Amino acid sequence: MRATSLLLVSSLILACASAWSAPDVERGLQIAIEADRRDTGFHDLRAELTMLLRNKHGEESTRQMRSQSLEVEGDGDKTMIIFDQPRDVQGTALLTFSHKTDADDQWLYLPALKRVKRISSRNKSGPFMGSEFAYEDLASQEVEKYTYRYIQDDTLDGMPMFLLERDPVDENSGYRRQLVWIDQAEYRPMKIEFYDRKDSLLKTLTFSGYKQYLDRYWRADEMYMENHQTGKTTLLTWLKYEFQVGLSESDFTKNSLKRAK
Amino acid sequence: MKHSLLAAVLSLVAASAGCAYADWRGEVSLEARHFTSSPIDDAQPGSNLSLSGELEYHTAWDDGRQSFTLRPFARVDQHDDARTHADLREAVWIFHEDQLEVRAGIDKVFWGVTEVYHLIDVINQTDALENPDGEQKLGQPMLKVSLEKDWGTVDLFLMPWFRERRFPSKDGRPRTQPRVADELAEFENRREEHHPDIALRWSKNLGDWDIGVAHFHGTGRDPALRPGIDARGRPVLIPRYEIIHQTSLDLQGAVESWLWKLEALRRSGQGATYVAATGGFEYTFYGVFEGSTDLGALLEIMWDERGDRATTPFNRDLFVGLRWVGNDVDGSELLGGIVTDWDNGSRFMNLEASRRFGNDWKLGLQARFWHNIDDADPLFGQRHDDYLELKLTRYF
Numbered sequence: 001m002r003a004t005s006l007l008l009v010s011s012l013i014l015a016c017a018s019a020w021s022a023p024d025v026e027r028g029l030q031i032a033i034e035a036d037r038r039d040t041g042f043h044d045l046r047a048e049l050t051m052l053l054r055n056k057h058g059e060e061s062t063r064q065m066r067s068q069s070l071e072v073e074g075d076g077d078k079t080m081i082i083f084d085q086p087r088d089v090q091g092t093a094l095l096t097f098s099h100k101t102d103a104d105d106q107w108l109y110l111p112a113l114k115r116v117k118r119i120s121s122r123n124k125s126g127p128f129m130g131s132e133f134a135y136e137d138l139a140s141q142e143v144e145k146y147t148y149r150y151i152q153d154d155t156l157d158g159m160p161m162f163l164l165e166r167d168p169v170d171e172n173s174g175y176r177r178q179l180v181w182i183d184q185a186e187y188r189p190m191k192i193e194f195y196d197r198k199d200s201l202l203k204t205l206t207f208s209g210y211k212q213y214l215d216r217y218w219r220a221d222e223m224y225m226e227n228h229q230t231g232k233t234t235l236l237t238w239l240k241y242e243f244q245v246g247l248s249e250s251d252f253t254k255n256s257l258k259r260a261k
Numbered sequence: 262m263k264h265s266l267l268a269a270v271l272s273l274v275a276a277s278a279g280c281a282y283a284d285w286r287g288e289v290s291l292e293a294r295h296f297t298s299s300p301i302d303d304a305q306p307g308s309n310l311s312l313s314g315e316l317e318y319h320t321a322w323d324d325g326r327q328s329f330t331l332r333p334f335a336r337v338d339q340h341d342d343a344r345t346h347a348d349l350r351e352a353v354w355i356f357h358e359d360q361l362e363v364r365a366g367i368d369k370v371f372w373g374v375t376e377v378y379h380l381i382d383v384i385n386q387t388d389a390l391e392n393p394d395g396e397q398k399l400g401q402p403m404l405k406v407s408l409e410k411d412w413g414t415v416d417l418f419l420m421p422w423f424r425e426r427r428f429p430s431k432d433g434r435p436r437t438q439p440r441v442a443d444e445l446a447e448f449e450n451r452r453e454e455h456h457p458d459i460a461l462r463w464s465k466n467l468g469d470w471d472i473g474v475a476h477f478h479g480t481g482r483d484p485a486l487r488p489g490i491d492a493r494g495r496p497v498l499i500p501r502y503e504i505i506h507q508t509s510l511d512l513q514g515a516v517e518s519w520l521w522k523l524e525a526l527r528r529s530g531q532g533a534t535y536v537a538a539t540g541g542f543e544y545t546f547y548g549v550f551e552g553s554t555d556l557g558a559l560l561e562i563m564w565d566e567r568g569d570r571a572t573t574p575f576n577r578d579l580f581v582g583l584r585w586v587g588n589d590v591d592g593s594e595l596l597g598g599i600v601t602d603w604d605n606g607s608r609f610m611n612l613e614a615s616r617r618f619g620n621d622w623k624l625g626l627q628a629r630f631w632h633n634i635d636d637a638d639p640l641f642g643q644r645h646d647d648y649l650e651l652k653l654t655r656y657f
Contacts, residue, residue, distance in 0.1 A: 053590055061590050062620065087656030088592070088623045090286060105469070105515070113396055114371045118471055120515045123547050126555065130590040174548070250359050253409055254464075259355060259362075261284070261319050261328070 020149045028148030028164050035187040036143045042217050044070045044247035048239040051131050056231030061086075063129050069140075070247050076100055077140040078252040082260045083129075093260040095252060096121075098140040101169070109257040116254050125174025132203060132225040132234040134174055137194075145169055146178075153184070156191060160184040175202070186210075188218045196229075203227050213243050283320040289313070290654040296434060298645045305434040305646075310339040315350070328355045332400075336391075341433035344390045350400045362407040367400035370418070372462070372475060374513040374522040376582070377600060378563050378575040380539045381509035381524045383477045384460060386424040393435055393629065393643070394611075399424045413465035420458040423480045426500065435629075435646030437639075441486060442497035448480070449503040449530075456480050456504065470514040481505040481531055485572060505530035518545050522561070531572070537565040539575070543584070557584035559598060569604060574639040577604040582611075591616045605635035625652040 051063035064085035070078045076098030083092045091111035098104045104121040124136040146166035154163040161181045168175055179193040188210055196202040209221030223236040250256065292311040300307070313336040321328035332351035338344035353366035370384040384401055391397035404419045428441035450456045458479020465472055484500030491497045509526040523540035541561030549556045559582040563575035582598020597612040610632065615625040627650040634644040 055590070086592075086617055086620045087286070087288075088617055088654070090656070103469075103517075105466070114369045115373075118374075118513045118515045118520060120518060120520060120545060122515075122518045123545070123555065126547060127553050127588045130588060130592065248359070250357075250409060253414070254466075255357075255362050255407055255409060255414065259328070259357065261321070261330070 024150045025148065027150035028166070029143075031150060031162050031164060031182060031187070032143050032146070032148050032166070035182060035189075036141075038187050039217060040071070042071060042214070042243050044068070044244060046240075046242045046245050046247070047219075050237050050239070051129065051133075052235040052237070053131050054233050054235075061130075063131065068247055068251065070249070070252055072097075076104070076142050078249075079140065080252055080257070080260065091261060093257050095254070095257050096139070097252075098142065100142045100144040103170075104139065107254060107257060109254075109260065114258065116257055122172055124170070124172055131236075132227045132230075132232050133236065136168070136173055136175075137205070137225070151179075154181060156181050156183075159190070161190065186218055188220075201228055211241075213241055217243060283318070285316065285318050286657065287314065287316040288654055288656045290652055292650060292652045294434075294648050294650045296645075297647045297649070300434060301438050301642070301645050302431065304431045305436075306340045306432065309341070309434065311344065312337050317351075326356060326358055329353070330355070341390070341430050343427060343430035344433055346390060346427065348388065348399050350398075352400070360409040362405075362409075364403070364405040364407075367402050368405065369398050369400060370403075370405070371398075372473070372509070372511060373524055374471075374511050375524055375539050375541070375561055376522075376543070376559060376596075377561055377580045377598070378539050378573070378578075379524075380537060380563075380575075381475070381507075381511055381526050383482055383507055383509075384418060384420070386426055386482050389426050389428055390433070399427075413463050416460075416462045416464075418458075418460040418462075420460070420479065421455070423454040423456060423458065423502070425454065425502070426482065426484060428500075435643045435648065437486070437498055438642035439496045439498060442489070442491045442499055445489065445491065445497070445499045446484065447499065447501040449501070450480070454480070469516050470512065473509075473511040475507075475509045475511075477505070477507045477509070479504065481507075481528075483572065485531060503531050512540075518547065519543070520545075532570075533567075535566040535571075537567075537571075537573075537576075539563045541580070545584075553588045555584075555586045555588065557586070558582075559584060563600075569637055572639065574602070574607070574609075575600070576602070578602050587616075591618070602635070602638065605638055607634045607638045607640060608632040609640065621656050623654045623656070625654070626650070627652070 046068045048066050053061045062085060066082045068080050072078055079096045081094045083089045093109040095107045096104055106119045106121045108117045108119050125134050128135050128138055146168055149165045151163045151165055154161045161183055164180045165177055166180055167177045175194050176197050176199050177195050180189055181191040183190055190207050192205040193201060194203040204226050206224045207220035210218050212218050219241055221238055225234045290313050294309045296307050315334045318331040330351050330353050334350050335347040336344060349367050351367055351369060353364050353368040356363045371382055373379045373382045379395060385398035387395045388397040388399050401420060402422045405416060407414060407416045425443060425446055428443050429436040431440050456479060460475060460477040462473055462475035480502050484502050486498040486500055489497055489499040505528055507526055507528045512523040514521040520543040525538040527536045539561060543557050543559045545555050545557040547555050561580040563578040565571040565573060565576035568576060578600050580598055580600045585595040587593035593616040595614040600609040610630040612628040615623060617623050630647045631640055631644050634641050
């Protein structure tokens, strides 16, 4: 019901405001809703991640983090990220309550001062830990955060794909639009091209090593982000995915931030 | 008392050995300070080297419901014997299940939201030997029970043992003039450091805003200082600790690019009852200078009803500052600003910058300057103590 009305409204707006045709907008949104539906219901998950940052001179730097997420019915996920490396930020933790349409709520825990600082989520286009991933690239991907348009069927490495354009709704996004390749068999994102506010190609994100968990949820082992404007790259590797480990609301509070180690 | 505590700590460490998860980490810092003017007291140095280290041991068991953290700290200082000191910053056992959290042992708790003056932060004693910014704290023995409900979080603190503030020795710099003789400390209450202190805090998140209301009853962490003489007949300041009641409010909000901050309190027990407040904002321009760096403008006001009779220098003051965050691989940051007392014209300038080198090293720079300090201002003794500090830290 909600999805249908959303569909109707966005189709109408987009059909009037741009050259997008209503059937393509409708098909684009349908694909996004189906991808979201297939990934809903995992309840909670925990994972470890490493980032390998490389600049155009080949200099490397690494990041290590642990993350945990909780699905919230009717709203965006709650996420906590705890930093292990580099060592000067060890024990620093970031708590995010993401919302479908409103701005996310974010708190940063600074272990040296035992201080929880509210931070503005307005910085969504900023680099995450100096990497090529922006905060918004790692945030919970809610259907409502974009408008969609189906472009065409395509193939990537021989696999049939849907090629969609999605435009961020939030004017604070660093992107004007994104091109997303979603595989037709399992509705997983395989590649995303990010276009900056001036509509120049900024970055390409490639997903690889998809594995299925609980016979349902697909997660990529690697996400490779390449910045075409700076020549910098970040390889994000996910490790030790654990679904349904029994996390609850009380694991995503300011007190739990202070317990994070 | 001290021995039984140590025994308890050691047995906990021993008990936790061989548990599912245990971890050591630490850091060592070399700090060099250069003072740009000649000292007021000839005993004070023109420059100073200092080495400090901190270890942290953490272990968790019972499916993560219970944990124990031990965090000893020590410093060796070239000139100031008092600053050569050690402290158990943390030795705390934590239990949590659902909405309940219990913490027992030596712990550190921070209350507050503002950048410059930590008005309402009253649980831990300030380690005044470390840095004039007052952000380093001594470990506080406590039992803390927290309950997280839909209507907010309630924290109850029982603190059986008070920690006195330790001040720089005669050879220390920066410091008051004359020095504070902490060996002559006086207490209002005859139980001295054994007066049991209690505190209660309620806090809640309301969308873009976080609010906290707290009450503290016990020995005030900041002593009154009165002129006297030490055992050798030299002039000193004698600290006196009084029993206070403090009711406080803290509020922070994130609205678009604005961060709003307010701390306010009403305190009785140190002379006449008074109210004081500090608050302001930080507005951030995201993605300035070629895209990925952030620039923030900060403004905070510090106000104390007692005016020039206040025991704090931050009584009628305005802070304006800038924060630059590089968002780069090295985590480069810079924060600078000026605090001006609009009553007496005293100025305090502060600059802090840091960046990482590789994975394990960090270099920090601090500069603090006191300018045009009024002779009635509590900072008057530090008027010649302007300094530059370089600090190199190795993490492991």
